[in-house]
Amino acid sequence: MKIISVVICILLFSLSIQAQSTDPKLTKEEREYLIKTLLDSQKETLTMVENLTDEQWNFKPSLMKWSVGQCVEHIALSEGLLFSVSQQALAAPANPDWQIKTANKGRLMEGALAGRMGRAQAPEPIQPIKRAMSRIEIMKLLKEGRENTLKFARETTADLKSHTLEHPFPVFGTLNAYQWVLYIPMHNLRHNKQIVEVKAHANFPKATQ
DSSP: OHHHHHHHHHHHHHHTTOSOOSOSSOOHHHHHHHHHHHHHHHHHHHHHHTTOOHHHHHOOSSTTSOOHHHHHHHHHHHHHHHHHHHHHHHHSOBOTTHHHHTTTHHHHHIIIIITTOSOOOOOGGGOOTTOOOOHHHHHHHHHHHHHHHHHHHHHOOSOGGGBEEEOSSTTTOEEEHHHHHHHHHHHHHHHHHHHHHHHTSTTOOOOOO
16 A cells, blocks of 8 residues: 555646746756655665565566566666666757657656556566576665666756657657656656565565564
8 A cells, every 4th residue: 555655646746746847957846856756766665675584585476477686676777777868868969849749758657657557578688587686786786876866866957858868668759868867766666566566475475483
């Protein structure tokens, strides 16, 4: 229930800031929303995994499904990739049609990502299946990646909204640099739901007494 409440709060909060500004720089509300969503989504992840045993961390519901550890590794790996993409967008020339091309995309991401609608194949570089990262390494990568993203979110004065890059999935289309950064916590929330599903499996190991 907690994860559902977080998503609902994010959706309701976002509705109050959806009016598109003509200023390509972040508004105060947009920056606050981005920072809050980055903090809340990671806090939720950490709360769900901090007390897991190694057996619980590594449990897989089936051969083709990810364990909690693999979900967290994917979140951590994705953060670096998505942040890099946001910087690629920022480095691109300003898009004169950015307001039209990116209108309401934040709301779309919230529904598709945070709402965990549909299924998608993760690109090979951010798939955890063939990697051999330890739990300590994964958690270090997770926390350091988020610290880097938060620093950028708090300090940037760039015209994030006027610089765009195409998403490989047509459903998203053109996203601006702000939306690419916002994609990070929305993606995080998506996989938090996956972690909840793994932990709810009938064969999920019981905690050691």
